[in-house]
Amino acid sequence: MKRRDFLKATAVGALGVNLLPLTYPNKLKAEDPFPQVVWVENGEPEQLLEAALRELGGMNQFVSKGDVVVVKPNIGWAKKPEFAANTNPDLVGAIVKECYTAGAKEVKVFDNTCNAWNRCYQYSGIEAAARQYGGKVTQTYNHRYKNIRINGEAIKEWSLYQDYLEADKIINVPIAKHHSLDRVTLGLKNLMGVMGGNRGSLHSNFGQKLADINMKLLPTLTIIDAYRILVANGPTGGNLADVREKKTLVASTCTVSADVTALKLFGHKMEQVQHIRIATERGMNKFDLNNLQVKTIRLAS
Amino acid sequence: MIKARKVSQLVFLFFFIFLFIRARYPYEVSLQSDLFLRFSPLIPLFDFIDQWKISLVFWPALLILLFTPFLGRYFCGWICPLGTTLDATSHVLKSPPGRLAQKWQKLRYLKFALLAGSIILALFSIHLWGYLDPLSIFNRALTIVFYPLATFLIDHSLIGLSRVSFLESPAYGMYDFFKSLIMPEQQAHYQQLFWIALFIGIILGLEKVSRRFWCRYLCPAGAWLGFLSQFRFYERIVGEECPVCNRCQTDCKMNAIPEGNVKETNKVECIECFNCGAACPSKINAITYRWRWKPYHTPIDYTRRQFITTSLASIGTIGLLNLGLNNRSARATMIRPPGSLPEEAFRDRCIRCLLCVRICESNGGCLQPDYIRTNLTDLWLPAANMREGYCEYNCNLCGEICPTDAIMSLDLEVKKKTPLGLAHFDHNLCIPYARHEDCIVCEEHCPTPDKAIKFDVKDYELADGTTRMVKYPYVVKDLCIGCGICENKCPLVGAPGIFVTPENEKRFDPLNWI
Numbered sequence: 001m002k003r004r005d006f007l008k009a010t011a012v013g014a015l016g017v018n019l020l021p022l023t024y025p026n027k028l029k030a031e032d033p034f035p036q037v038v039w040v041e042n043g044e045p046e047q048l049l050e051a052a053l054r055e056l057g058g059m060n061q062f063v064s065k066g067d068v069v070v071v072k073p074n075i076g077w078a079k080k081p082e083f084a085a086n087t088n089p090d091l092v093g094a095i096v097k098e099c100y101t102a103g104a105k106e107v108k109v110f111d112n113t114c115n116a117w118n119r120c121y122q123y124s125g126i127e128a129a130a131r132q133y134g135g136k137v138t139q140t141y142n143h144r145y146k147n148i149r150i151n152g153e154a155i156k157e158w159s160l161y162q163d164y165l166e167a168d169k170i171i172n173v174p175i176a177k178h179h180s181l182d183r184v185t186l187g188l189k190n191l192m193g194v195m196g197g198n199r200g201s202l203h204s205n206f207g208q209k210l211a212d213i214n215m216k217l218l219p220t221l222t223i224i225d226a227y228r229i230l231v232a233n234g235p236t237g238g239n240l241a242d243v244r245e246k247k248t249l250v251a252s253t254c255t256v257s258a259d260v261t262a263l264k265l266f267g268h269k270m271e272q273v274q275h276i277r278i279a280t281e282r283g284m285n286k287f288d289l290n291n292l293q294v295k296t297i298r299l300a301s
Numbered sequence: 302m303i304k305a306r307k308v309s310q311l312v313f314l315f316f317f318i319f320l321f322i323r324a325r326y327p328y329e330v331s332l333q334s335d336l337f338l339r340f341s342p343l344i345p346l347f348d349f350i351d352q353w354k355i356s357l358v359f360w361p362a363l364l365i366l367l368f369t370p371f372l373g374r375y376f377c378g379w380i381c382p383l384g385t386t387l388d389a390t391s392h393v394l395k396s397p398p399g400r401l402a403q404k405w406q407k408l409r410y411l412k413f414a415l416l417a418g419s420i421i422l423a424l425f426s427i428h429l430w431g432y433l434d435p436l437s438i439f440n441r442a443l444t445i446v447f448y449p450l451a452t453f454l455i456d457h458s459l460i461g462l463s464r465v466s467f468l469e470s471p472a473y474g475m476y477d478f479f480k481s482l483i484m485p486e487q488q489a490h491y492q493q494l495f496w497i498a499l500f501i502g503i504i505l506g507l508e509k510v511s512r513r514f515w516c517r518y519l520c521p522a523g524a525w526l527g528f529l530s531q532f533r534f535y536e537r538i539v540g541e542e543c544p545v546c547n548r549c550q551t552d553c554k555m556n557a558i559p560e561g562n563v564k565e566t567n568k569v570e571c572i573e574c575f576n577c578g579a580a581c582p583s584k585i586n587a588i589t590y591r592w593r594w595k596p597y598h599t600p601i602d603y604t605r606r607q608f609i610t611t612s613l614a615s616i617g618t619i620g621l622l623n624l625g626l627n628n629r630s631a632r633a634t635m636i637r638p639p640g641s642l643p644e645e646a647f648r649d650r651c652i653r654c655l656l657c658v659r660i661c662e663s664n665g666g667c668l669q670p671d672y673i674r675t676n677l678t679d680l681w682l683p684a685a686n687m688r689e690g691y692c693e694y695n696c697n698l699c700g701e702i703c704p705t706d707a708i709m710s711l712d713l714e715v716k717k718k719t720p721l722g723l724a725h726f727d728h729n730l731c732i733p734y735a736r737h738e739d740c741i742v743c744e745e746h747c748p749t750p751d752k753a754i755k756f757d758v759k760d761y762e763l764a765d766g767t768t769r770m771v772k773y774p775y776v777v778k779d780l781c782i783g784c785g786i787c788e789n790k791c792p793l794v795g796a797p798g799i800f801v802t803p804e805n806e807k808r809f810d811p812l813n814w815i
Contacts, residue, residue, distance in 0.1 A: 115694075115748075116326070118326055119664070122327070123695070139480075142487070180744055181739065181741055199792075200792025203745075206739065236746065
């Protein structure tokens with residue numbers, strides 16, 4: 001081969017290699033192929049979930065065969081679904097179903113409720129919806145709260161629910177609600193439902209304490225239910241005038257990113273919500289919040 | 302006959318326990334758990350003294366009373382769950398034989414004295430008989446002592462078993478099974494446990510002195526039924542072939558066959574257990590039971606002198622009950638269930654059976670048997686302890702289950718607007734006021750659609766010169782229903798920063814209601 005030919009061939013070849021990504025852009029990129037946060041709106045809970053999971057690569061991305069999965073909705077209050085005090089039962093049911101489809105061995109659903117648990121489980125409709133698809137719905141038993149070393153800034157030790165700690169995968173399913181203490185309750189605050197002990201005492205210096213404990217609790221996937229949201233008199237609600245039907249769902253593998261995205265529902269900024277801001281200061285976010293890739297989908301009605 | 306009697310005793314015992322266990326959320330009104338309290342033969346008597354009319358809601362007791370003049374104290378022998386429990390205890394404790402226990406016979410007047418005293422007090426509108434009502438005693442003991450104890454033991458043994466690796470899943474399976482069918486949602490903890498346990502413990506323990514000691518000498522329901530069965534038509538006939546071996550007399554639970562005259566029966570005492578017929582040697586078989594239209598009469602063992610003494614003592618008691626310190630501060634903790642009658646009427650109607658306390662446990666769990674704060678009649682009335690539980694916003698079951706309507710059955714929507722009391726902040730303790738830190742756990746839990754606890758947001762200047770925004774909560778009286786969830790959830794370790802008193806409570810007087 002002549003030297004000239006060699007140079008020509010090299011030039012063409014190098015050009016070709018460099019042009020290749022243009023033809024198959026997604027296949028050769030080293031980055032995560034899925035969006036960091038998915039925002040789906042205008043659909044029923046099951047449709048919203050289906051669309052969100054499709055964008056995130058399906059439930060198989062999160063749940064493997066034989067996994068014990070904990071689905072942690074908000075079942076805190078003895079209120080019917082239309083009052084938007086608890087997570088939408090249809091969404092919880094659909095998530096349980098998806099987990100089993102993905103091969104989960106067992107799907108547990110529970111919450112440390114604020115009102116009597118039997119009424120909360122029944123009124124919220126979550127017990128019935130989850131059981132319909134084989135979810136194991138139980139109250140949280142006192143003897144299964146274990147004292148865990150936290151070694152945080154404000155909290156050194158706290159009692160956490162054993163089943164949650166032992167689960168292979170965790171799906172956090174909060175409802176987006178107004179909360180008088182720190183404006184909103186979303187994914188981070190929902191994790192208080194697996195804490196035992198005197199939870200009320202967490203409310204002073206709330207952001208720091210919550211961040212400390214949440215370090216031990218971050219879930220596999222966070223799916224924020226915003227089918228109905230509560231905009232005042234939260235977190236208990238009880239007045240239909242405070243409920244807005246948003247028909248929205250926000251999902252992310254990063255709880256902080258999901259929460260920050262969901263703030264848009266209420267028109268709040270991250271700086272205004274102390275516990276979310278502190279979580280970012282602690283570096284609990286997986287993604288760069290200033291440059292968050294949110295995929296927004298509006299379902300055809 | 303004995304077999305039939307034992308079957309009947311067990312059927313009623315288990316039926317009553319079944320009704321008791323069903324008295325929990327979700328409670329179905331179709332089979333009312335208070336049915337079994339309405340079997341109490343004393344209720345129609347004292348209800349009549351209270352209202353001067355016969356209430357048909359007490360139909361089980363009325364039915365029993367209807368047959369008593371003909372059949373005698375069959376209730377005591379065949380139905381009463383306390384009697385059945387005593388019979389079982391007697392086997393365990395090995396009660397002495399009838400002859401040995403005979404020396405106590407002179408105490409028979411006591412039960413008539415207690416009944417007469419209760420009636421006299423009731424005529425002066427002081428109803429203390431509920432403390433001594435056998436079904437009330439039985440339910441009280443189940444609620445406060447036996448059921449929580451059984452729960453505790455089952456709970457802990459199953460948790461213990463679950464620690465053994467290969468037993469873990471069956472133990473948890475059993476645990477869930479018991480939780481869903483029998484055990485309460487959470488372990489119940491009650492005040493007055495000691496005294497109620499002592500009360501039932503003494504009644505059961507007296508079996509060591511004689512069989513059915515309680516029924517023979519103390520039970521006012523037994524006295525009332527005995528009073529009605531003096532001329533009982535259904536008689537025990539002893540034939541001529543009787544050799545007077547005295548076995549029936551020895552075997553009689555109630556000592557109702559007089560010594561030296563085995564042919565007669567004390568109709569006031571006999572509870573028709575039919576032990577005598579079975580005790581009669583089978584070769585002789587001298588005892589038969591038959592209807593006779595000209596029955597003989599057994600007088601009650603209660604003399605005029607004893608009656609006069611009882612009356613004087615009762616009048617003295619009435620006086621003394623009105624002389625106790627009327628401490629207004631003591632009222633602060635007497636928070637009654639929603640729908641309660643006005644306090645005086647409430648005390649008269651309440652029989653201290655504690656069914657409301659029982660059903661509350663599976664809901665908010667605030668109701669507790671009260672202790673004596675100023676006066677004997679305070680004892681074991683239901684009172685809310687909001688540090689132990691709270692009044693569940695969506696629950697009206699205490700009113701549904703009350704057998705005597707001391708707590709009126711309120712429509713749920715009415716109940717949600719019925720104040721039990723009013724919440725007050727203690728600014729010396731409440732975290733935002735005392736330490737200028739955020740908390741507002743009370744506001745978060747407040748269940749009314751428009752929250753009765755609201756807050757001001759104010760800047761507080763800290764010692765280092767910086768300012769901090771703090772939420773200072775306060776109570777809106779017109780919205781507060783005194784449910785006490787604020788007091789219950791207050792995160793302070795000891796005394797709460799917010800507490801409920803009966804201020805602003807609403808009582809329901811059926812005479813002036815709707």
